[in-house]
Amino acid sequence: METLWRVLVFSCMGASLVLGVPPIGTQPEQVHISYPGDPTSMVITWTTLSEAESWVEYGLRGGMPFELTAEGNYTLFEDGGKEKRKLYIHRVTVTGLKPGSVYDYHCGSNYGWSEIFFFNAMKGGTSWSPRFALFGDMGNENPQSLARLQKETQLGMYDIILHIGDFAYDMHEDNARIGDEFMRQVEAIGAYVPYMTCPGNHENAYNFSNYRNRFSMPGDSESLWYSWNIGPAHIISFSTEVYFYLDYGLDLIFRQYAWLKKDLEEANKPENRKVRPWIITMAHRPMYCSNDDKDDCTMFESYVRLGRNDTKPPAPGLENLFYLYGVDLELWAHEHSYERLWPVYGFKVFNGSMEQPYTNPKAPVHIITGSAGCREKHDGFIPKPRDWSAFRNTDYGYTRMQIENATHIYLDQVSDDQNGKVIDSFWLVKEQ
Secondary structure: OHHHHHHHHHHHHHHHHHHOOOOOOOOOEEEEEEOOOOOOOEEEEEEEOOOOOOEEEEEEOOOOOOOEEEEOEEEEEEOOOOOOOEEEEEEEEEOOOOOOOEEEEEEEEOOEEOOOEEEEOOOOOOOOOOEEEEEOOEEOOOOOOHHHHHHHHHOOOOOEEEEEOOEEOOOOHHHHHHHHHHHHHOHHHHOOOOEEEEOOHHHOHHHHHHHHHHOOOOOOOOOOOEEEEEOOEEEEEOOOHHHOOHHHOOHHHHHHHHHHHHHHHHHOOHHHHHHOOEEEEEOOOOOOOOEOOOOHHHOOOOHHHHEEOOOOOOEEOOHHHHHHOOOOEEEEOOOOOEEEEOOEEOOEEOOOOOOOOOEOOOOOEEEEEOOOEOOOOOOOEOOOOOOOEEEEEOOOEEEEEEEOOOOEEEEEEEEOOOOOEEEEEEEEEOOO
């Protein structure tokens, strides 16, 4: 009996000693992938707490495991909080992928490897129907939609995730540990499908440094604005926050505007618009909303929509630009609710027809999907909707989108409060 007691005591002491060992700083965590716009490539991003090499070992599903290797590099990110915590952000681009094929991979180095994940290399060309989940405003606390999104992602329901600003609430808090925890939570989504992002107001601390360092979007703007092609669509991501945080540089408004104009001109060249007729934008703060708060989208003189006249020189807004270049669909978040608008320009409705408002609409269609769940709960609506507001709901949830082909896009809204019930849906149709 005494021997057994000694064994139990020793075992418990050993367990406590093991539990007391600090985590290995070179162990990869917060793994997520992004699409660089080339169907033969994918970018793998992860974090370590100590310096380590940056490797990805990968291989075709069913083939020799890890027969391919790719090396990248890391950047040292020092958070702006009091502790000045240092994180090592690793990026590796894997190349030579066979479009549409499944690849198993892990990332890290001989000082620590991640678990095994998989992804589908993006399909090439324009004759396929990409599937998206899109949402904004998801935090560590009360991330109501997270579990359903994790499951649906791993069931293979999506090709792309669009997170339309506001992460973690907030990534910089507790010396960026909140950001670490959020990125661990979304690993169950972002390690399997490209997790494409844009910045929101909750990322503004230290000049958006957590956002700019943690994500790896295409282009050279530190993920603030960029565009990419997928199937029959051209997708543009940009920052509405340049209109609100002028201390970080008024020039950002003008630089982004010039970039947007150039990108839209290129997308509208006849040879490009013919093969990718859909132009879709995503950014955080909407131009329009019928919520009962004092946000920019509740104002007629919206900064995002009309620009700012209190700057020198005056800063241009975006509604005219997007209307002029035929943007079809504008995706927003920020308001912790869901709202679908009729086709709208200049506060006026431009439906395709009375019977079929979303068939050949004469202005962009706006979707606001910021109800994924966070500590700030819901945003309510004014009692009487505006003329341009078609449907409103405050359930926690997210939006699904499928770009069916060159003439049809399908969108629906999933209520997590109602166990995944679809509470709104419509077809956007553009007959050529």
